[in-house]
Amino acid sequence: MGRYLICSRSPDCPADHPLPAGLRSRALADGMTVSDLSEATWLAVAGPGCPQVLGVGAWRLIGDVYNRHRPAVGRIRTEDPHDYEKKMIARFWGRYIGVRLDGTGRLTSLLRDPSGALDCVWWKQGPLTLVASDVPDWLAAAASQGWRINPARVEAALHDPYSTSGDLLLDGPAALLPGTLQDIAGEEPVTLWRPDWIVRGAAPVTDEAAARSLREAVDETLAGVVRGNGALAAEISGGLDSSIVAATLAARGKGQVRLWLNAWGPDATADERPWVEILAAHLGVAATSVPRAVGRLTEDMLDQLTTGVRPGLAALDALHDADWARRFAEAGIDAVVTGKGGDSMFIQPADIGVFVDLYRERGRRALLSRTLPDLARWNERSVWTLAGQALRRHWTPQAIDSPNPLIAPRRHADVPRHPWLQDIEDLGPAKRRQILGLVQGCGLHGPSLQTRVVSVIHPLLAQPVVEACLVLPAGQLTLGRRDRALARQAFGDRLPEAITARRSKGEMTAFYGHLIADGLDVLRPWLLDGRLASMGLIDLDRADAALTREALAWRGGYVDIMTTAAIEGWVRAWERRLPGA
Structure with missing residues (x-):
């Protein structure tokens, strides 16, 4: 996943000031490419999927930017003080942030696209305004003065993991919400886009028109992915959502896909190979099925769950994440395309x-x-x-x-x-659950071991698809009879009937249960003797009872345990980064 850092000097800061000069040197040492946006502002970028710069009026859009096929700019009132920015958001989609400079070349405003696929964290440090997609160790060491872990937000994240894609768990830097504009002068951010606005602005359409709109949105998104990236890999699980993405990708850029990859689990419920073979034969592609990575959890793996400014909830299965990162690197892949997000957007x-x-x-x-x-x-x-x-x-x-069985009352x-x-x-x-799924989907864009080597793209969470699904009632998306029924109808001619008619779904519960059970010798001290426990956020008696083989066999709880472990790792990492905090 591409990264960026923007550094803008205040008027009283000379060009040779040691802080911006030192940051520039560290960015270059980190493998980033540095260029000047103006005399007072520079931009550093790095890959994979290195962010590009596109000028649009007074704005410079940094990231991946694509034109919408049918931008809905006519619905935006010209008397709106931010009508230009709203029309810009309607005209383009992708993974980008926008920056606007004043006449002296200094940063005055920020904007983040509605998908939330590229993070935007900003703060002021001495005479500088800094904006970044993430905060690696060297940047935290050089420019995190005055930052503190916020215990109340850490607690909120444990009780409501969806909140981690909103405000940061830190005091000091601020995160710009997707679809929001921020004036650097210090005013409150201005909301330009919200999912409920799209829902409320919907007009009724026939089922045929609704199916057509879904198909066009997915086609538009995958066309952009094919055009904007090099060698591709497609993640195919055997389920409906990844099959829709794979079928559309096969129709638009089959020759560009170097790897059609599936991972199968050790038991029948986690083995999707029969469905993958049906899909691959229908699409005329060669699927590569590999066993899901197995092994024992270690503290190093738990540390790897948290690689950035937010808790690393995008890759709770560290073994799988590391295995696929290695496979993509060996195959020379530039970007991998998934079907994640389809459950929420298509309604399941x-x-x-x-x-x-x-x-x-x-x-x-x-x-x-x-x-x-x-x-x-x-x-x-x-x-x-x-x-x-x-x-x-x-x-x-x-x-x-x-509720999470490990945590103390709020x-x-x-x-x-x-x-x-x-x-x-x-x-x-x-509809509320669909929006909740969209919030959760924003967290899927976070850093992981895979994003260090390839761009990880979730087309079903891209703006064209999201908006096409939000405007349709839940009853229409299900056709009033079953999950994702409209999507099944819209893509029925591209998929084998066995996939569109399928009622079952792959299940990894048993696989993860064994993984957790075999890793209890590491997880128990990690959580029972960790920083969350010392902050009073873990219910030690309940956690002690939950972290046993017997409790896992009866009640499961993989996601709760690994989410808590990831937040524990995040607190430990930032206490190391902020030793005085």
Whole structure:
């Protein structure tokens, strides 16, 4: 994944000041390419997928920028003070940030694209304004004066991991939210794009038009990926989402894909090779299936979970992450394309929440619709259960199925959730869950061992696809009968029927259960004697009971355990980086 660092001097800072000169030297030593945006501002970039610079009016967009096929600029009012920036966001998509300089060449404003695929962290250090996609050790050592770990936000991250893609867990630097503009003078950031705005601006369309819009959005996104990258790899799991991406990629750039890669687990539920073989034969490609990496957890692996300014939740399976990073490097891959995010955007599961959304739209007429018995049958519930939940006006599914069994009760209740999850109570539960999945998807763009060697791209979380899915009601995305039904219809002619009709899904629970159980000798002291425990954020009695083979066999909890382990690693890493904090 490409990285960048921007350094802009204040008017009273001479060009030979030791701080900007020292940072420039360190950036060059880190393998970054440095160029001047002006006399007062320089930019350092590095690969893989080295960010490019595109001038658009007064803005310079840094990253990967593509033109939209049908930009919806006509909906933006010209009397809006930020109409130019909103039209720019509507006209382009990609992975980028925008910078605007004043007449003296100094940084005045920042902008981040709605996808959140390229992070934007900014802070002031002495006479400098610094902006970066991440904060490696050398940058933290040189320019993190006054930074502190914020215990309340660390606690919030444990209780609500989705929050880690919003505000940082540090006091000092600030993270710009996707779709937001920041005036460096110190004013509050201005929101230019929110997912609920897209939802509320939707107009009804037929199922045929909706399916066409999904297909066009995925085609547009993959066309940009093929055009903007070199040698590609496609991650194919055998499921619907990765199959849609692989089929579209095969239609648009088959010759550019050097590796169609699948990893299979050791038990039948984790072995997707039969589905991958069906897909590969249908697409006329040669799939490479490899066993999922196995081994024992070590403290070094847990340390590797946290490689950046945010907790490393993008690659909780460190063994798999390291194995695929090695395979991509050996194959000379520039970018890998995944199907992640499709569950949320295309709507899975098609559960009670989908019918509650429909009831909110249609009122009691929904009780007479074909959707009620169809969804009841799909969920193996009675029609009375679905109808009863819909009539309970304030019912909503839980964002997190069950609380993390390792952590202590929350002490700081005043830490806000991710801004995209605020003020959306008027939306139905299925739409709220879709937005929640989008927030979670922002975390998938974080650094990992793979992003050190290739660009990791999630097309189903790109702006064209996200907007195409947000404007469609959950009932339409499921066609009122099953998960991701509209996507199955939209791409039915590109996929084998076995894939589009499939009801099951690969399951890695047993695999990860064994991994955790075999690593308890490392995980128990890591968590029970760690920094989170000393901060009072771990419930030692409950964690002691949960971190046993018996508890794992009965209750599982892989994601909770590894998420907590990753946040523990993040705290340890930043305490090393900020020894005086």
